[in-house]
Amino acid sequence: MDQSQKKQGSVPKYELLYHPEIPGRAEYIRLIFEATGTPYSDISNHERTGYTKVQKIITETNPPAFAPPALLIHDPDYDGESIVISQTPNILLYLGLKLGLVPEGDEMAMYHANGLTMTALDMCNEAHDVHHPIDVEQYYEEQRSEAIKKSDVFRKRRIPKFFAYFETVLKKNTEGCGKYLVGKRLTYADTTLWQVLEGIDFAFPNTVRKISKNYHLLFSNFRDNIKDQKGIKEYISSNRRRPFSMGIFRHYPELDT
Ligand SMILES: N[C@@H](CCC(=O)N[C@@H](CS)C(=O)NCC(=O)O)C(=O)O
Structure with missing residues (x-):
């Protein structure tokens, strides 16, 4: 749409x-809203029959969304x-682009x-x-032995590889002083990581307790800095922040031996 058609003030x-x-994958999105002080409605958590509404919207929209999270946008720029x-x-x-959580210019x-x-x-x-590891639609208990095998590889090889990678990114971004992944201010890459x-x-x-000392920038500078950011700090101590439970990140002691 032509910029001249924008409705002023809306x-x-x-x-x-x-x-x-x-919290799930939606938490990455909530963190953008919270860090930028942007009002949003979290339909499933805010409305009594919210989840029914969510399912209806994502299946009836065109194109439909395969799975949540999705975002419903009412923007005056989109002509109503x-x-x-x-x-x-x-x-x-x-x-990130709309709300200014990308590197500027x-x-x-x-x-x-x-x-x-x-x-x-x-x-x-x-x-x-x-x-x-086998089927997202089956219970954990039905794939427990495969999960135990996979956890071994994840803990011993994949976690250290990801942590070492992000430690290097922080080290190389000298502008960010170990506090930001890109440039010298907060981006949605930081809130997501x-x-x-x-x-x-x-x-x-x-x-994490065993190996975090090997990733000093990641586990002291970066982690502490992001949790203290304006908006994030208030959000973490509010009841809008949902605790981890049985979502993407789950704690099964046998997978963390
Ligand atoms: N790649 C998608 C994955 C979406 C996804 O897996 N959503 C989960 C909840 S976090 C879900 O409801 N999945 C249902 C399914 O995959 O059938 C994304 O990043 O948004």
């Missing part, structure tokens, strides 16, 4: 479409139409931030696959 409205209760977009990294990129740095976000989400997906670290720590506390 602001976009955002509705988050996700499962109720668990409501738009639904899906896929976590896609939503993060959209909001540097297109390539934006792609770097997005690439780092996707790598953090890869680690999240692998953590999920540890407890569901921070949430993945929280999740890994929840699911694999023994592993």
Whole structure:
């Protein structure tokens, strides 16, 4: 749409479409809203019949979303139409640009931030696959022995590889002083990686306790810095922040021996 057609003074409205209760993949999106002080509605958690509404919207929209999270956007720029977009990294990129959580005035740095976000989400997906290595639609208990085998590889090889990678990224971004992944201010790559670290720590506390000393920037500078960011700090201590439970990140002691 032509910029001249913009309706002055009206602001976009955002509705988050996700499962109720668990933080899940929607948490990466909530962190953008919270860090930027942007109002949003979390339909499943805010409305009594919210989840029914979420399912209806994501299946009836065109194109339908395969799975939550999705974002319902009412933006005056879109001529009164409501738009639904899906896929976590896609939503993060959209909001990152709209709400100013991408590096300023540097297109390539934006792609770097997005690439780092996707790598953090890869680690999240692998953590999920540890407890569901065979079938996402079956109970953990039905794939427990395979999960135990997978957890061994994840803890011994994949976690250290991801941690070492992000430690190197922090070291190389001298502008960020070990506090930010790209440039010298907060991007959605930082909020996303921070949430993945929280999740890994929840699911694999023994592993993290044992090896975190090897990743000094990641576990002191970076992690502490992000949790103290304006918006994030208040959010963490609010009841809007959902605790980890039986979502993507799960703690089974036998997977963290
Ligand atoms: N790649 C998608 C994955 C979406 C996804 O797996 N969503 C989960 C909840 S976090 C779900 O409801 N999945 C149902 C399914 O895959 O059938 C994303 O990043 O958004």
